[in-house]
Amino acid sequence: MTESEGKCKKKMEQQKKGRGMLVFTGTAAVVAVAANIAFAAIKRHLDNNAKKQKDLAGSDVRVNLSPSEILNLADQIIAKSIKVHNSVASIPLNKVTYANVISPLAELQAEQFPLIHSCVFPKMVSPREDVREASTEAEQRIDAHLHMCSKREDVYLVVKAFAARGDWMNAETKRFVQILVRDFERNGLNLTASKREELQRLRALIDELSLRYIENLNDHSAFLLFNEAELCGLPPEFLKGLDKSENGQLKISLKSHHVTAVLEFCKAGTTRRMVLGAYGNRCGEVNRSILESLVQQRHKYARLLGYSCYAEYAVDVRMTKTPSKVFEFLKSMSTSLTELAMKELDILKDLKRKEEGELPFGTEDLLYYVKRAEEQNYDLDFGEIKQYLPISLVLSGIFKIVQDLFGLRFEEIAGADVWHCDVRVFSVLDLGSNELLGYCYLDLFSREGKYGHTCVVALQNSALRISGSRQIPIALLISQCQKGADSSPGLLRFSEVVGLFHEFGHVVQQICNRASFARISGLLVDPDFVEIPAKLLENWCFESFSLKLISGFHQDITKPINDDLCKSIKRWRTSLSAIKLKQEILYCLFDQIIHSADNIDIQELFKNLHPEVMLGLPALEGTNPASCIPQSVIGCEAACYSSMWSEVFAADIFASKFCNDDSNQHVGMQFRNKVLAPGRSKDSIEVLSDFLGREPSIQAYVESKTNNIL
Incomplete structure (x- = not known):
């Protein structure tokens, strides 16, 4: 046991002891009466808490497995999966039924979902290195097996035979079976053997090219040298942390954190231009050639599957359905924002004239003058705001x-089995009926070896088991908050607060889901929809009522953030946002175009598209689009628009349903029951349209x- 683990164990033991301690005062008679009442209350509390712990222990999620237990469980998962798939595959095509084909596969998915995550999530959170290593190995074994299952033609043919019968128990079953068939066919199982072989070859080539592209960017270690005068305006603590050359010059690496700092704070326009120019040409011709080849191979891959282009393949399983819908969305957004973006750009150009004279305004100036405009127009000290956010x-x-x-x-569960003493576990109950809906683990504080980003992991999905019982959802929220020193409370940056609200949107989404099949439950929804509940909940970070509810000066929590500061925070949220969105739209359009057509000269495309979208601002000479748009190869190719899509429709929901009464539980319950509960059992656009009473719109x-021009 490490010293850290020993402290955790001691702390947990003290907490358990402390919960059972009561201090009685007063006369003997009062003590006697009070003791009876107190002991009865304690017994009720302990019985209730014991029941919660028993219920949690009865879930299929397992924590604190040893390395050998993790690997053994992975082997058991694989063995059970093979057995069920073999059994299903053995059914004659003329004897397929729901009971002998679909039900066993659905039950297997529901049963194994929490077991798989029991093997996998320790790599993200365990304080023990050997456990994290075993978890990583288990994930690799399980992934390889699942990949093999996704290509089992014998299972596909049986499922397809059932689907062809059209013998649906209900609409949800129909959708589940359709998704099963679709998943198989997107892996090429409806193709001839030779075409399937070609598909696998293309997939391997795409993966290899993607890896090379990413490695080139990650390994790029170039830097630029500047003296202090050329870096004027950058914070002193940032300058102190820079490496120096032999002659004493300061090294600015071409990593994003250095580049962003220079673009936001450096007063020297020539320095900003040099840094952005070098950053935009990382890996030069090498990555541009790789990106061009990647796009070609993706188109070939999609066409083998029957699509006209890769973009059509990518969005077919999303809310947008077609590339034309994506283009319509992006162009409508761009056109609607043009007037406001022009006004914002004029403000930025005027600031540059005042500071640097009549030098032309370029893309290297955007971040710097946005920052200056915000400083001049908003009296916001985020360091001070942090003092109000314990x-x-x-x-x-x-x-x-x-x-x-x-x-x-x-409701917090005391004494639950957890992997670190900082982890807290909560049962989540329906406020009205007291029905247990799910569980939530919170692992909020940073520590060595822990996953470095904030996210929610679905540990167990809602599902209707073959026994007739409902499997309840379980969520794990991982964050990187800092503990306070000694006994002082940990304080959050405002951006961390927004991040927590966002992730709690995912927790609510996971817990409120009532789908009958694990495959279409929880966070396994339409990729264009999955961020909408999280983006929706972010809105409460900017409303006065909720800002006052979550804030209190750390030395006197009865003093929340004042009204003026609340208003400033809300106005700051949308400051100079149109010009920023224009830049995002530029990247999304570039991504969609190259994945919608053949033989695109990506250099020429970016050169022409940049001034068209960015109000006449040209791209920096020599900019390599393959360097500045890495999204194209790291998992969201032809779908870069999705984040903006989610934010736009979350804004529509908030403005039309919650904005006039942001604590309206009637509307909130409608959202929970109509939007969150179905999961992927219904079409996402239909679900939102039903909730809104119309199709979603960009207008809100x-x-x-547009309501907040400086």
Whole structure:
């Protein structure tokens, strides 16, 4: 046991002892009466808590497995999976039924979902290196097996035979079976053997090219040298952390954190231009050639599967359905924002004239003058705001907001089995009926060896088991908050608060799902939809009511953020947002175009598209689009628009349903039951349209931006 583990164990033992201690005062007679009442209350509390712990222990999620237990469990998962798939595959095509084909596969997915995650999630959170290593190995074994299962033609033919019968029990079953068939066919199982072999060859080539592209960017270690005068405006603590050359010059690497700092703070325009130019030409011709080849191979891959281009293949399983819908969305957004973006650009150009004279305004100036405009127009000191955001208060505020909106009550389970003493476990109950809906693990504080980003992991999905019982969802929220020194409360940056609200949107989404099949449940929804609940909940970070609820000065929590600061935070949210969105639209359009047509000269495309979208601003000479748009190869190719899509429709939901009453539980319960509960059992556009009473629109989002010109 490490010293850290020993401290954790001691802390947990002290907490357990402390929960059972009561101090009685007063006369003997009062003590006697009070003791009876107190002991009865303690017994009820302990019985209730013991029941919660028993219920949690009865879930299929397993924590604190040893390395050998993780690897053994992985082997058991694989063995059971092979057995079930073999059994299903053995059914004659003329004897397929729901009971002998679909039900066994659905039950296997529901049963194995939490077991697989029991093997995999320790690599993200375990304080033990040997456990993390075993978890990584288990994930590799399981992934290889699942990949093999996804290409089993014998299972596909049986499922396809059932689907062809059209013998649906209900609409949800139909959708589940259609997704099973679709998953198989997107792996080429409806193709001839030779075409399937070619598909696999292309997939391997695409993976190899993608890896080379990413490695080139990650390994790029170039830097630029500057003296202090050329870096004027950068924070002193940033300059102190820079490496120096032999002659004392400061090294600015071409990594994003250095580049962003220079572009936001450096007063020297020539320095900003040099840094952005070098950053935009990383890996030069090498990565541009790789990107061109990648796009060609993706088109070939999609066409083998029957699509006209890769973009059509990528969006077919998304809310947008077609590339033309994506183009329509992006162009409507761009056109709607043009007038406001022009006004914002004029403001930035005027600031540059005042500071640097009549030098032309370029893309290297955008971040710097956006920052200056915000400093001049908003009296916001985020260091001061942090003093009002102790994590305990923020967390209790989030619980209250989620309770008031969605009728969810979070109750902490004392003494639950966890992997680190900082981890807390909550049962989530329906506020009205007290029905247990799910569980939530919170692992909020950073520590060595822990996954470095904030996210939610679905540990167990909602599903209707073959026994007739409902498997309840379980969520794990991982964050990187810093603990306070000694006994002082940990304080959060405002950006961390927004991040927590976002992730709690995913927790609510996971817990409120009531789909009958694990495959279409929880966070396994339409990729264009999955971020909408999280983006929606972010809105409460900018409303005065909720800002006051989650804030309190750390030395006197009765003093929340004042009204003027609340208003400034809300106005700051949309400051100079149109010009920023234009830049995002530029990248999304570039991504969609190259994946929608053949033989595109990506250099020429970017050169022409940049001034067209960015109000006449040209791309820096020599910019290599393959360097500045890495999204094209890291998992969201032809789908870069999706983040903006989610944010736009979340804004529509908030403005039309919640904005006039941001604690409206009637609307919140409608959202929970109509939008979150179905999961992927219904079409996402239909679900949103039913909730809104119309199709989703960009109008509310655009209006939220245009109402705040500096």
